[in-house]
Amino acid sequence: MDFVITNEMQAELGVESAAWPYEVTTTGIRAFARGVGYQDPVYYDRDAAATAGCEQLPAPPGYLGTPVYLPGYADPVFSVPRGSGPRPRYGFTRVLDGGTEAIYERPLHAGETLSVTDRLLDLKVRQSRSLGTMLIVSREATYRDQAGETVARERSHYVFYES
Amino acid sequence: MANIARCEVGDELPALIKQPDREQLVKYAAGSGDFNPLHYDPDFPQAQEIGANLVHGRFKYAALGQLVSDWLGAVDREHRGPAHDRRDGRSSL
Numbered sequence: 492m493d494f495v496i497t498n499e500m501q502a503e504l505g506v507e508s509a510a511w512p513y514e515v516t517t518t519g520i521r522a523f524a525r526g527v528g529y530q531d532p533v534y535y536d537r538d539a540a541a542t543a544g545c546e547q548l549p550a551p552p553g554y555l556g557t558p559v560y561l562p563g564y565a566d567p568v569f570s571v572p573r574g575s576g577p578r579p580r581y582g583f584t585r586v587l588d589g590g591t592e593a594i595y596e597r598p599l600h601a602g603e604t605l606s607v608t609d610r611l612l613d614l615k616v617r618q619s620r621s622l623g624t625m626l627i628v629s630r631e632a633t634y635r636d637q638a639g640e641t642v643a644r645e646r647s648h649y650v651f652y653e654s
Numbered sequence: 655m656a657n658i659a660r661c662e663v664g665d666e667l668p669a670l671i672k673q674p675d676r677e678q679l680v681k682y683a684a685g686s687g688d689f690n691p692l693h694y695d696p697d698f699p700q701a702q703e704i705g706a707n708l709v710h711g712r713f714k715y716a717a718l719g720q721l722v723s724d725w726l727g728a729v730d731r732e733h734r735g736p737a738h739d740r741r742d743g744r745s746s747l
Binding site for chain 1: 672699719
């Protein structure tokens, strides 16, 4: 498959999305911790969190809140607001995770609502012996608290290919 | 014995062994919101092509977070003493 990154595609780089609310909740923290397999009670039990010095359940590493899900506005597969997550596909049908990096400015705790914007950082075309032509999409999401302070930035990379 | 004040670059952290099965990946899908069938549906075309359901990339990323969190938690409890290692099953919900 031949694929060329056009000027029109390049023009999408760096364009900031509209902000979307992400809620850091006790239920979200417990569900994420359970999904990962944490046994540490600090992510489940308010008393254990208090003993560890946290007034609310702390968010485990990798959990930056749950995007508010609105049918028609959020992606039904990835639960993120449309316009973020693994996109643009430019016709590619297969996607793999290409890695994640996050920078935290401070810890997050249950009870916070964050405002998240997202932008396309980079597009690359690579050839793979097993997957053929790959489009590597990099995005960056910025998480801000109610005071407008940046609390975290997360870079996500996606690998698109054709079967 | 672990001591965060004495840890140095190059120190090895305690191993965390994960063996995620389909049930665990369904739980992770629920916790993360990533419901890509590649991770739980054996009939999903991409899973058929690959020959297996893949572990979420972010599950591996999160597991590394757990490895560090478990280590720091153990270090923290060591400094606070055993009275703070509460595993009696009580909960305040």
